[in-house]
Amino acid sequence: MFESLKKKLSGTVGKISDKLADEIPEETEEKIEAKEEASKTVPSEDTSEIPSEESSFTEETEEKPSEDEKTAEPEEKPSKKSGLMGFLRGKSSSEEDETVGGDMESQVSSEVEPTSGADSTSPEIIEEAEEKSGILSFVSHKTISEKDIDDILFELEMALLEGDVALEVAEKIVNSVKEDLVGRKIRRRSDVADFTKEALKNAISEILNVETPDINELLINSRETGEPLKLMFVGINGTGKTTTIAKVATHFIEKGYTPVIAAADTFRAGAIEQITHHADKIGVKIIKHQKGADPAAVAFDAVAHARAKGKELVLVDTAGRMQTNTNLMDEMKKIKRVIKPDMIIFVGDALTGNDAVEQAQKFDDAVGVNGIILTKADADAKGGAALSIGYVIQKPILFLGLGQSYEDIMEFKPEWMVEQIFGE
Numbered sequence: 394m395f396e397s398l399k400k401k402l403s404g405t406v407g408k409i410s411d412k413l414a415d416e417i418p419e420e421t422e423e424k425i426e427a428k429e430e431a432s433k434t435v436p437s438e439d440t441s442e443i444p445s446e447e448s449s450f451t452e453e454t455e456e457k458p459s460e461d462e463k464t465a466e467p468e469e470k471p472s473k474k475s476g477l478m479g480f481l482r483g484k485s486s487s488e489e490d491e492t493v494g495g496d497m498e499s500q501v502s503s504e505v506e507p508t509s510g511a512d513s514t515s516p517e518i519i520e521e522a523e524e525k526s527g528i529l530s531f532v533s534h535k536t537i538s539e540k541d542i543d544d545i546l547f548e549l550e551m552a553l554l555e556g557d558v559a560l561e562v563a564e565k566i567v568n569s570v571k572e573d574l575v576g577r578k579i580r581r582r583s584d585v586a587d588f589t590k591e592a593l594k595n596a597i598s599e600i601l602n603v604e605t606p607d608i609n610e611l612l613i614n615s616r617e618t619g620e621p622l623k624l625m626f627v628g629i630n631g632t633g634k635t636t637t638i639a640k641v642a643t644h645f646i647e648k649g650y651t652p653v654i655a656a657a658d659t660f661r662a663g664a665i666e667q668i669t670h671h672a673d674k675i676g677v678k679i680i681k682h683q684k685g686a687d688p689a690a691v692a693f694d695a696v697a698h699a700r701a702k703g704k705e706l707v708l709v710d711t712a713g714r715m716q717t718n719t720n721l722m723d724e725m726k727k728i729k730r731v732i733k734p735d736m737i738i739f740v741g742d743a744l745t746g747n748d749a750v751e752q753a754q755k756f757d758d759a760v761g762v763n764g765i766i767l768t769k770a771d772a773d774a775k776g777g778a779a780l781s782i783g784y785v786i787q788k789p790i791l792f793l794g795l796g797q798s799y800e801d802i803m804e805f806k807p808e809w810m811v812e813q814i815f816g817e
């Protein structure tokens with residue numbers, strides 16, 4: 394799943410690393426190692442007494458570091474080790490390192506003059522630190538510039554578009570990665586890969602993070618109030634809508650609920666038989682009328698049935714019409730008016746990429762969509778629709794269809810997708 398998307402993103406990490414690695418002199422790497430080696434030789438308990446440059450940063454600055462404050466160790470919390478490292482860096486910055494500059498750092502470096510340490514600071518430690526800083530003061534770093542990454546990010550944007558990622562999503566990824574990386578200071582090759590991967594991961598998490606209603610909670614509520622939860626499924630023919638309704642029913646039967654299905658696609662020949670076939674196979678009651686009957690009446694009857702029988706969930710199939718057909722869209726609006734569904738769920742085929750996104754947009758405009766189910770994700774290498782659809786219409790993906798059997802459905806979680814894309 395999403396193999397091609399995964400490859401594109403890891404390719405970008407590789408390209409940015411390769412490009413910038415050439416600009417970090419080999420000897421710097423060696424010095425870094427020497428620096429780390431040196432810091433290891435200082436007993437850690439004692440170093441805690443040395444004032445930490447990082448901690449004064451985090452206390453005094455805004456949440457998001459300004460360009461000057463992006464350091465090579467963004468995740469490194471003020472720790473015993475970074476206390477010493479910060480101390481060493483602070484000392485070297487005012488002397489050698491032009492790029493580190495800035496009032497804050499020089500102020501910090503003066504604050505951390507050995508004598509300014511707490512009274513209990515052992516003089517030996519300070520001496521040792523000073524000695525190490527002598528070795529380390531010439532360690533340099535590279536600051537990532539826009540020019541360094543522009544070409545590679547442009548390539549990424551093109552690759553994403555080819556992979557059916559919506560334009561606004563591809564742009565958002567590229568811009569947010571750029572914003573994240575430009576100005577960062579890198580001291581070693583592995584920094585570049587780590588930063589780039591982190592920047593991409595953050596961009597994608599942000600895109601996938603759309604506020605999601607909790608269907609499980611809604612169902613608990615239905616059980617308490619006796620008023621069934623009404624889910625109306627919309628989407629065009631052939632995307633897997635009827636199979637998906639049976640999958641959703643199976644999913645909630647496993648959770649102990651009793652669904653009823655409304656065969657409210659009375660328009661297409663064979664639609665009633667098709668959904669009846671699924672309902673019979675999973676043992677769910679189906680409410681149906683004749684072909685050509687008013688779909689809103691079928692849906693209404695299904696709701697009445699659920700109320701009468703104490704069933705918690707009504708799943709309404711609707712005609713798989715083209716989203717451009719106004720008559721049929723009007724009919725859908727009527728169903729909505731009559732049963733007032735708790736959620737309208739758009740079902741789209743992940744393999745159709747941008748088409749699925751466009752369909753979702755049209756259905757959202759016409760009747761208002763509250764959530765999305767993407768089918769055939771099991772066969773989807775591109776991941777373009779999965780990545781884009783929720784962001785574009787600002788509605789959550791609720792489930793993914795992962796195969797042809799009724800059990801092949803999974804609740805969608807953004808962090809799961811991030812793991813699929815960035816995991817090993």
Ligand code: GDP
Pocket residue numbers: 629630631632633634635636637713767768769770771772793794795796797801
């Ligand atoms: P509808 O016309 O939209 O109701 O589509 P169907 O429910 O009849 O599904 C069309 C085809 O897609 C069927 O062969 C399904 O088995 C298949 N299908 C549906 N969902 C999935 C899925 O998540 N993965 C795979 N691989 N096939 C699916």
Ligand code: GDP
Pocket residue numbers: 678680681682694697698701702
């Ligand atoms: P079962 O006991 O779960 O198999 O359900 P029934 O077929 O006995 O129906 C239960 C209730 O739902 C009854 O009040 C029926 O009138 C109503 N019902 C079931 N199917 C339909 C239908 O297609 N149309 C209407 N109007 N009511 C229905």
